[in-house]
Amino acid sequence: MRSMDFAAALDDAMADMARRVQRCLVVVHDGQRGAGAGVVWRSGGYIVTNHHVVAYGRSSAHEGLQIILPDNRQLQARVLAQAPHYDLALLKVEADDLVPALLADSRGMRVGQMVFAVGHPWGQRGFVTAGVISGLGMAETENGHGPVPIIRSDVLLQPGNSGGSLVNASGGVLGVNTMIVGGDQGVAIPSHVVEAFVSQAIGER
Amino acid sequence: MSDANNPLIALSDAMAAAVEKAAAAAVTVNARRRMPASGVAYAADLILTAEHVVERDDDIGVVLPDGSAFAASVAGRDTGSDLALLRLERPLAALAEPASQAARVGQMVLALGRPGSEGIQASLGIVSAIGGPVRTGRGGLLEQYLRTDAIPYPGFSGGPLVDASGRVVGINTSGLARGASLSIPAALAWRLADTLAKHGHIRRGFLGVRSQPVAIPPAQQSALGRQQASGLLLVGVESGSPAEAGGLLVGDIIVAIAGQPVTDPDELLASLAGDVVGKPLPVEVLRGGQPATIKVTIGER
Numbered sequence: 001m002r003s004m005d006f007a008a009a010l011d012d013a014m015a016d017m018a019r020r021v022q023r024c025l026v027v028v029h030d031g032q033r034g035a036g037a038g039v040v041w042r043s044g045g046y047i048v049t050n051h052h053v054v055a056y057g058r059s060s061a062h063e064g065l066q067i068i069l070p071d072n073r074q075l076q077a078r079v080l081a082q083a084p085h086y087d088l089a090l091l092k093v094e095a096d097d098l099v100p101a102l103l104a105d106s107r108g109m110r111v112g113q114m115v116f117a118v119g120h121p122w123g124q125r126g127f128v129t130a131g132v133i134s135g136l137g138m139a140e141t142e143n144g145h146g147p148v149p150i151i152r153s154d155v156l157l158q159p160g161n162s163g164g165s166l167v168n169a170s171g172g173v174l175g176v177n178t179m180i181v182g183g184d185q186g187v188a189i190p191s192h193v194v195e196a197f198v199s200q201a202i203g204e205r
Numbered sequence: 206m207s208d209a210n211n212p213l214i215a216l217s218d219a220m221a222a223a224v225e226k227a228a229a230a231a232v233t234v235n236a237r238r239r240m241p242a243s244g245v246a247y248a249a250d251l252i253l254t255a256e257h258v259v260e261r262d263d264d265i266g267v268v269l270p271d272g273s274a275f276a277a278s279v280a281g282r283d284t285g286s287d288l289a290l291l292r293l294e295r296p297l298a299a300l301a302e303p304a305s306q307a308a309r310v311g312q313m314v315l316a317l318g319r320p321g322s323e324g325i326q327a328s329l330g331i332v333s334a335i336g337g338p339v340r341t342g343r344g345g346l347l348e349q350y351l352r353t354d355a356i357p358y359p360g361f362s363g364g365p366l367v368d369a370s371g372r373v374v375g376i377n378t379s380g381l382a383r384g385a386s387l388s389i390p391a392a393l394a395w396r397l398a399d400t401l402a403k404h405g406h407i408r409r410g411f412l413g414v415r416s417q418p419v420a421i422p423p424a425q426q427s428a429l430g431r432q433q434a435s436g437l438l439l440v441g442v443e444s445g446s447p448a449e450a451g452g453l454l455v456g457d458i459i460v461a462i463a464g465q466p467v468t469d470p471d472e473l474l475a476s477l478a479g480d481v482v483g484k485p486l487p488v489e490v491l492r493g494g495q496p497a498t499i500k501v502t503i504g505e506r
Contacts, residue, residue, distance in 0.1 A: 006212055013213035112224030112315055112327045114217035132220060132315070134358070137323035154328035154356050169217035170208055185358065 013169075020171040021118045022126040023070055024101035028053050028077070028091070028163060031064025037119040037164030038067065038091065039176060041198055043100050045093040048194055049163035050178050051082050054089045067093050070126070081201030085145030086189050087178040090201045101165060104172025106190035109133055109151065117155040117177055117186060119164025131155035134185055150187050151175045157186040219369055220329070224315060226371030228270060228325035229299040231317055234258060234277075234291065234363055235266035243318040243364030244291065245301040245373065253301075253398050254363035256282045256289040257380030267293060270319070281401030285345015285409065287380040288394060290401045301365060303391040304372040308332050308351050315367050316353065316377055316388075320360020330355030332374075335390075338475045341381045345409075346474040350387045351375045357386035400480075410477030411506040412453075413446020414439050418469050419458060421491070429460060429489070429496050435468045436460040436491065451501030453488065461489040477503065 028038040028049045036053030040046070047067060054065060065077045075093040082089045110133065117129045131154040138147035151166060157177055166175045166188040175188030208214055230246040237260035244254035244267065252267055259265065259279060267277045275293050282289040308314075312332045319325050330353040337349035353366065357379055366375035366388040375388030389397075400407055416437040426432055436458040442448050453459075459467050462476040463486045482505045487498050 010212045010216065013211050017213060110221035110225065111228070111325050112329075113221040114213065114329075132327055132329040134328050134356075135323055135326040152326070169213040170211065 017116065017167070017169065017171040018118075018128045020102070021116070021128070021165060021167050021173075023099050025070065025118050025126060025164060027068035027120055027125065029066040029068065030054060031066060035120065035123070036160060036162040037177075039163070039165045039173060040098045040100050041090075041194070042202075043096065043098065045095050045098060046080075046100075046198065046202070047077065047091040047093065047098075048176055048198065049089050049091060050176070051084045051087045051089045052179075053163045054079055054091070055082065055084070065091065067091070069098070081197070083197050086148055086193060086197060088176065088189060088194060088197050090198055101173045102171055103191050103195065104168050104170075104174050106151070106174045106192045109136060109174060109190075111135060114169050115151075115153050115155060115174060116167050117153070117157060117161055117164060118167065119157075119161035119177060121158035121160040123160060127160075129155045131186070139187065149190055149193060151190055152185040152187060155186045161186075220313075220315060223367055223369050223371035224317065224325060224327050227301065227315075227317055227365055227367040227373065228319070230270075230297070230301040231319045231325060231364055232270065233268035233319045233321065235268070236261055236291075240360050241320050242360050242362045243320060243377075245363070245365045245376065246297040246299060247290065247301065247395075247398050248402065249296045249300070250293050251280060251398075251402060252277065252291040252293065252297075253376060253394065254289050254291060255376070255378040255380050256284055256287045257378070258362050259289045259291070265291060267291060268319075268322075269297070270299075270325075272322070281405040283345070283397065283401060283407040285341055285407060286347055286389060286397050287341065287378045288376065288389065288397050288401065290398055301373045302371075303395050304368055304374045307392065308335060308368075308374045308390060310335060312374075313369050314353055314355060314374060316355035316357060316361055316364065317367060318358060318361035318364035318377070320358070326358055326361070328356040328358060338471055338478075339382070340471065340474070346471065346478055347381065347389065347393075348475065348478060349390050349393055350381070351390055352387055361386075408480070408482040409506045410479075410481040410503040411447060412473070412477060412501065412503065413443035413448045414453065415441035416459065416470060416473065421458070421460065425491055425494060428494075429491070431460060431466065433460060433466050433468060437467055437470065437473060447501055447504035451488070452499050453490070453501065454492070456492070458491040459488060460491060462486055477506075
C-alpha cells in the first residue's frame with residue numbers, strides 16, 4: 001500500500017510540474033514554415049528562444065516573427081538581442097500578463113538528477129519528455145567564441161524542442177534546449193548563462 | 206506541494222546521490238586507440254572493465270575520479286565474457302559495491318561511464334529483460350545478461366549499471382552480442398573477476414565431443430527416470446580428449462551432467478562453464494537404449 005501511495009504522489013508531483021512549466025512556454029513562428037519553442041524569461045514580455053529558430057529564412061530580423069501563447073493568443077515579436085555562439089535570442093512582445101518561468105540555479109546541478117524537456121517536437125504543443133542530466137561540460141562553437149558551458153541530458157530532443165526549457169523536478173528552469181551540438185545527447189545552455197545574456201541585453205538598452 | 210515532501214524531488218535527489226556514490230568508484234580506462242572507456246574499482250588495486258576496450262597490453266592508463274592518472278597492467282582477461290582486470294600500482298580510495306539482490310525487470314537503473322575528462326556521465330532507464338545463457342560469439346557462453354533501455358553513450362563499456370542506491374547491478378558492455386549493449390549481472394561479473402584475479406583467465410571445461418540433439422522416446426525417458434524430450438547424440442569423440450579417457454563412445458546420448466539435464470548444445474556449454482576443470486563429473490547417457498552413468502574428468506579448453 002505504501003508504494004501505491006508513493007506512486008500516486010509521484011504522479012501528482014509530475015503533473016504539477018508539467019502544468020507549471022507549460023504555462024511559461026510559447027511557440028515561436030519564424031513567419032515562414034519554421035517553428036520552435038520559447039520560454040517567458042522575465043515579466044514585461046521578454047521571451048528567450050534559440051538563435052537558429054529566428055535567424056534563418058527571413059530578410060529582416062524584425063519581420064513576421066510570431067508568438068503563440070498557451071492560451072492561443074498570437075502576438076507579433078521583435079528580436080531584441082542575439083547570441084549566435086550560445087544559440088540564444090531574446091524576443092520582446094507587447095504584453096504584460098505573461099507568466100515568467102521559475103528559474104533554477106544551474107550552478108548547483110548534479111549528474112543523475114531528473115530533468116524534463118518541454119517543447120513542441122514535430123508540432124506537438126507542450127510536449128514533456130523525462131530523463132536525467134547525463135553530463136556537465138563544455139562544447140566548442142563554430143564561430144570562434146570558444147567553448148560554452150552546456151548541460152547534457154539523455155532526453156531525446158527533436159525538431160520543435162529548440163528554444164524550449166529543460167527543468168528540474170520542481171519545475172525550475174535549468175537551461176534552454178538547443179540542437180546545435182551534442183551528438184546523441186540532448187544539450188541545453190545553462191540558465192545562469194541565459195540570465196547573463198538577458199540581463200546584458202536589457203541593461204544595454 | 207512543498208519541496209520537502211515532493212516525491213519527484215526526493216526521487217531526483219536520490220538518483221543524483223546514487224550517481225555520486227557510484228562515480229567515486231568509476232574510472233577512465235585508456236587502453237585502445239580512439240575512444241577511452243570506463244571501469245569500476247573492484248579491489249584495492251584492481252579495476253574491472255570490458256575486455257574488448259583493452260586493445261593493448263602495454264601503455265594502459267587509468268584516470269581516477271580525482272583526475273590523477275596512473276599506469277596499469279593487465280591482471281586477467283576473458284574474451285568469452287568480455288571482462289578484464291587491470292592492476293594499479295596505487296591503492297584505490299573507494300570500491301564499487303555490488304548490489305546484494307539480483308536485478309529485477311522494471312527496476313530503475315542508471316548506466317554510468319567516465320569516458321573523458323568532463324567527469325561522470327549517466328543515462329536513466331529500467332531493466333527491460335533478463336536473459337541467458339547466450340553464446341557470445343567470441344567462443345564463450347554468458348550464463349546471464351541484463352538488457353536495459355538506458356542509452357549506452359560512447360565509452361560506457363566497462364562502466365557500472367547502478368540501482369537507485371548507487372550499488373552496482375551490472376557491468377555495461379557493447380562488446381558482446383554484435384555491438385548491442387547489455388550488462389553482465391554484478392554477481393556473475395564479480396565471480397568471474399574473482400577467477401581472473403586468481404588465475405588470469407577463466408577456466409572453461411572441455412569434454413572433446415561433437416554432438417547433435419536427438420529425441421528421447423517416452424519408454425527411454427521412464428527408464429532414465431527423467432521427463433526429458435531430448436538429449437545429445439555423440440557423433441564424434443576426439444582422440445586424447447577427456448571424453449575418450451572417461452569412456453564416452455560415439456552413439457552415446459548424453460542426457461545429464463552432474464545431475465543437470467542436457468537437452469541441447471548450449472546446455473552442454475553451460476554445464477562446462479562453472480568451476481569444473483579437473484573434477485570428475487557423472488555423465489548420464491543412454492547407451493544402446495539403456496541408462497548408464499560414466500565418470501569423466503573435465504579438461505580445460
